[in-house]
Amino acid sequence: MASTTDRRVLLGVSGGVDSCAAALLLRSSGYEPLGVRLILKEKEDRLDEARLKGLDSLGIPVVEVDGRDVFRSSVVEPFLEAYERSTTPNPCVICNERVKFRLLFEEADRRGIHLVGTGHYAGITPYRDGSAISRAEIGGKDQSYMLYRLPSEWLGRLIFPLENLSKPEVRDLVFREFDDEELRSGDSQDICFIPGSLESFLDGNLREEAGPGPMISLDGDVLGRHRGLCRYTEGQRKGLGLGGGPWFVVRKDRSENALILGREADTSVVRIGFSMLKWQHKVNEGSVYMIQHRYRSAPVPAVLSRLSQDSAEVLLEKPTRGVAPGQSLVLYDGPCLLGGGIIDRVYSR
Structure with missing residues (x-):
């Protein structure tokens, strides 16, 4: 394992504005980023290619790791199976746990690099006796919800350079470095492996309906x-x-x-049951936490009313809407991410 004074960071880079800005920020802060581009799908974006070439020209090398097979088996196929069960999955939370971060940490260990970073809008903060993923509350965009399934042993090695930046600031940073208006544009797709509409993708890929x-x-x-x-x-x-x-x-x-x-x-619900639990920090039955049931939903207070090894349930202080089985129920202690699971039951009373 690398020493604690090692300034190398293995950084996941897709070629999008967020990951490229993360690489530029790390370099300006005295780190030595090595970009790792995970090949997860066949077709790549022209602007992503141009931004990655720009990083290389600025002395930030980028290597590639082929993750297509594990991505298909661990993300795409379970995504389709969830739709065949008529649930509403969020593939990003599973991909971060089983594919993206796992491949990045495996590559970092192979190279003897301690720190692993990405362009997610989130933070790392001291919590209890260690570290916690925290909300990116300054820039108006937070992606910590997507990271609740990461193993707790990874938290002390993570670094998120975009914690305190807004999306416009990220775009401006990329423009200043590359001096190309076109390269500041573009956003990540909601579901990266779907080239067109969700309905068309399901039409062409569902086995049973x-x-x-x-x-x-x-x-x-x-x-x-x-x-x-x-x-x-x-x-x-x-x-x-x-x-x-x-x-x-x-x-x-x-x-x-x-x-x-x-x-x-x-459509209002007051109780939500969830399973496939993943905890980064200990939670206690009977305690009040802030909970989030969709990536873009606002966090609301709820009591962790039941907790077992395999499943849990929360009781909301006020009814909420739009809770769908297959999505993730994520718990926070203030800004600190604790963990959560996959929603499988909802109750109106």
Whole structure:
């Protein structure tokens, strides 16, 4: 293992503005970044290629690691299987745990490099007797939610250079270094392996799908036909194509292949159950934490009302909406990330 005075950082770089800005910030802070580009899909972006060449010209080398096989087996296939079960998965949290960070740490260990960094908007802060991933609260963009499944033993080796920057500041930094207006543009896709629409991707890749079925109100009235349960998510309002609304997806009845619809108030939940638990720090049953049930949802207070080795449940102080099985339920102690799991049960009371 490298010494604590080693200034080398193995940095995951995709070629996007965020990871390139992270490399530039590390270099300006006296670190020696080595960029590692993980090859996870076949087609690469022209601007990403240009930015990576720009890093190389500035003396920041970039090497490649092929992760396509593990990415397909660990992320893409489980993503499709989740949709076949009519849940709404978040592939990024699984990819960070099983593919991206794992490959980066394996490469760092192979090279004897202690620190591993990425262009995520998050921070590392002292917490209890060690370190915790923390929210990036200054720049208005926070991605700590996506990192809750990382093993706790990695936390002391992580570095996130973008913690205190906003997206416009990141773009300006890349522009100043590369002096090319075009290279400051571009954003990461919501789901990186889907080149077009989610619906088209599902059409071409799902192996099993129940197909169309009835849309039924909570009162039992048949309102129309859905196009397949996997194409809808709990709390959804847009795209239902019904009159007399607005209608919202309350739940999916797989046994009857039915989409159950109601009004906005009918989508509220007060208890959320979750499993596939991952804890970076100890949590206690009966304690109040800030919880987040979607990447872009606002954190809200909740009691960890039940905790076992395999599953847990939170009781919210106020009802919330848009909670979908398959998404992640993540717990925080103030700004510090504690862990969480995959939502598998929701309750309206």
